[in-house]
Amino acid sequence: MNIHEYQAKQIFQKYGVPTPKGIIAHSVEEAVENAKELGGPIWVVKAQIHAGGRGLGGGVKLAKSLDEVRELADEILGMTLVTHQTGPEGKLVQKVYIEDGADIKDELYLSVVLDRAAEMPIIMASTEGGMDIETVAEKTPEKIIKVAVDPAFGFQGYHGRELVFGLGITDKAEQKKMIDFAKKLYTLYMENDAEMIEINPLIKTGSGDFLALDGKMGFDDSALGRHPDIEAMRDITEEDPDEREAAQYGLSYIALDGEIGCMVNGAGLAMGTMDTINYMGGTPANFLDVGGTANAETVAKGFEIILKNPNVKAIFVNIFGGIVRCDRIANGILEATKLVDVNVPVIVRLDGTNAQEAAEILKNANIDNVIAATDLGDGAAKAVAAAKQA
Amino acid sequence: MSILINKDTKVIVQGFTGGEGTFHAEQCMAYGTNIVGGVTPGKGGQEHLGKPVFNTVKEAVQATGATVSMVFVPPAFVGDAVMEAAAAGIELAVIITEGAPVRDMQAAKACAVKNGMMTIGPNCPGIITADECKIGIMPGSIFKKGNVGLISKSGTLTYEGANQVCNEGYGITTAVGIGGDPIIGLSYKQLLQMFQDDPETEAIVMIGEIGGDLEIQAAKFIKENITKPVVAFIAGQSAPKGKRMGHAGAIISGSAGTAKEKMDALREAGVEVVVSPAEIGKAVKKVLS
Numbered sequence: 001m002n003i004h005e006y007q008a009k010q011i012f013q014k015y016g017v018p019t020p021k022g023i024i025a026h027s028v029e030e031a032v033e034n035a036k037e038l039g040g041p042i043w044v045v046k047a048q049i050h051a052g053g054r055g056l057g058g059g060v061k062l063a064k065s066l067d068e069v070r071e072l073a074d075e076i077l078g079m080t081l082v083t084h085q086t087g088p089e090g091k092l093v094q095k096v097y098i099e100d101g102a103d104i105k106d107e108l109y110l111s112v113v114l115d116r117a118a119e120m121p122i123i124m125a126s127t128e129g130g131m132d133i134e135t136v137a138e139k140t141p142e143k144i145i146k147v148a149v150d151p152a153f154g155f156q157g158y159h160g161r162e163l164v165f166g167l168g169i170t171d172k173a174e175q176k177k178m179i180d181f182a183k184k185l186y187t188l189y190m191e192n193d194a195e196m197i198e199i200n201p202l203i204k205t206g207s208g209d210f211l212a213l214d215g216k217m218g219f220d221d222s223a224l225g226r227h228p229d230i231e232a233m234r235d236i237t238e239e240d241p242d243e244r245e246a247a248q249y250g251l252s253y254i255a256l257d258g259e260i261g262c263m264v265n266g267a268g269l270a271m272g273t274m275d276t277i278n279y280m281g282g283t284p285a286n287f288l289d290v291g292g293t294a295n296a297e298t299v300a301k302g303f304e305i306i307l308k309n310p311n312v313k314a315i316f317v318n319i320f321g322g323i324v325r326c327d328r329i330a331n332g333i334l335e336a337t338k339l340v341d342v343n344v345p346v347i348v349r350l351d352g353t354n355a356q357e358a359a360e361i362l363k364n365a366n367i368d369n370v371i372a373a374t375d376l377g378d379g380a381a382k383a384v385a386a387a388k389q390a
Numbered sequence: 391m392s393i394l395i396n397k398d399t400k401v402i403v404q405g406f407t408g409g410e411g412t413f414h415a416e417q418c419m420a421y422g423t424n425i426v427g428g429v430t431p432g433k434g435g436q437e438h439l440g441k442p443v444f445n446t447v448k449e450a451v452q453a454t455g456a457t458v459s460m461v462f463v464p465p466a467f468v469g470d471a472v473m474e475a476a477a478a479g480i481e482l483a484v485i486i487t488e489g490a491p492v493r494d495m496q497a498a499k500a501c502a503v504k505n506g507m508m509t510i511g512p513n514c515p516g517i518i519t520a521d522e523c524k525i526g527i528m529p530g531s532i533f534k535k536g537n538v539g540l541i542s543k544s545g546t547l548t549y550e551g552a553n554q555v556c557n558e559g560y561g562i563t564t565a566v567g568i569g570g571d572p573i574i575g576l577s578y579k580q581l582l583q584m585f586q587d588d589p590e591t592e593a594i595v596m597i598g599e600i601g602g603d604l605e606i607q608a609a610k611f612i613k614e615n616i617t618k619p620v621v622a623f624i625a626g627q628s629a630p631k632g633k634r635m636g637h638a639g640a641i642i643s644g645s646a647g648t649a650k651e652k653m654d655a656l657r658e659a660g661v662e663v664v665v666s667p668a669e670i671g672k673a674v675k676k677v678l679s
Contacts, residue, residue: 114492114496114572114573116572116573116602116603117603117607119496119499119500119573120496120500150500151493151496151497151500152497152500190493193491193492193493195492220491220492220493222465222489222490222491222492223491223492223493223494225466226466226491254630256630264546265546266544266545266546266547267544267570267599268542268543268544268545268546268547268570268597268599268625269544269546269547269550269625269667271544271599271600271625271626271628271629272544272547272550272623272625272666272667274628274629275625275626275627275628275649275665275666275667276666276667276668277628278627278628279665279666280666284628287629292488320546320549320550320553321529322515322527322528322529322545322546322549351549351553352529352532352549352553353529375554375668376550376666376667376668377666377668377669380666380668
């Protein structure tokens, strides 16, 4: 789960990680009130959406008077912000963060993520703040400092020294502030089961202080159960409504732009099914994993969600039953045809646990647009052919 | 022969009396797995599925001599359960549970390594040595005995791959689902070496997916150490780019973990790489004939 910049900064402040002062606003009036309360004389008006690249997209602007705050808040609130991370459809801005303008001397980069190879969190820092870190990694990898921290022993002095000397910070007082900053960030990463924290830029002010000018945080979904305060930060308007509806039924759904709807059990097989459809000259309309506990109701729901997409010309149901029993899926397909108007050909491949019973169920039901397939290759070929005929 | 487990392996089940634990322990026993007991705190002294229940793994190991544990406890307790197994001298923990917090698995894995315990999973279908021992949730009937070893991140692709291998007239020595979580136990490298050393395994099927760089590491390892033919499929060639806020995770290894990159690396290592999982069986036939 991801949160907004202003929420990340609330967490930073709780742990003593310095940030500029700011207040969230939902309306133009509120924005102006907040600006008055902060006092100025310079403010930054920042669109709050779950995507990077907001500045380049026109969602972050500097105001030098309360009138300008009003103008900019009016402009940004309600705009559809398009950045390289939102996709061409962009995202609607519903909140703006009004923040004190900062005296920027240097821009740095700092993040904490899990290093899957080292199997421990890693702190990454760079002097190339404000730039896309992927570009830095590609063009000047030597400018990224990586420090792995073993949680069994925690953040040590040498972690801090590697960071500050790597960043070329020589002033003693500044070194101390930076080490303190990184240590607190590591602590809040661990204590909140974060998946990633990224501060880009982290600035050094004219007076030698370090401030988190931006803040991104993502959390381990599996650990949200023990963090009700974080769960409460969830902004459902940032999530795809179809994906969210699917999740409520234990389905994992992602819309794509092709023509063949897919219903598969297991994420790996679901991706493999999409790959096979592509390989045979078709295009998948979605990724849909029905999970390990699929039943008639969830399968019917899956059909409903797939068929909401007007581009779908055929549906390929590909189930290899392990925990999932094929007869349940077969009944689900029958149920779905009663509940939902399934107006496209449905190619069904059921293998594994109770596949025989499932085949009988479908055969006896004798539904016109249900086509049986013998294996993955056969099913994908039939689905591609059906979509082309439609 | 096989790797890691066989008909003599003594297995306990952690989370024995729960719904999932009960159902799958029963299925494993029906397959022939030598389940010698289970652990459910507070139910020690009872009998379940005709086997003794213990309060702690330590007691279970002392009483039964078990060396392998199949872990079915709920996600929030997985870290604790794995550490308990490691401390009790279990040699291999097979962690089936899905949804364990990453931080817990990080600690559990470090603890397992320190105690010399191997782990498989979490969030995996488990491990099966055909016709001898099944520790997991896979449908046992599709795994016919043969000469192909299988390693997969994905559960259902394990079944798909094994089924195709068997339909081509070959069979499986051992199949291992390693799971696709950020922190996992045994990975391609260790398992590839075990299959290389297993005299009955003549070919290896390796199924990977997008994300991380385990497959890239495996490709390097194959090039240098594996002489048996390897067939590979990488799922997710057509997957959209992750809808994440940032991409900080991908740059650590200097790679984005795309399917193409992994497939290229494996091809370069001499692996028979298939573009569709529907081709796994045929590719195995090709490398074995």
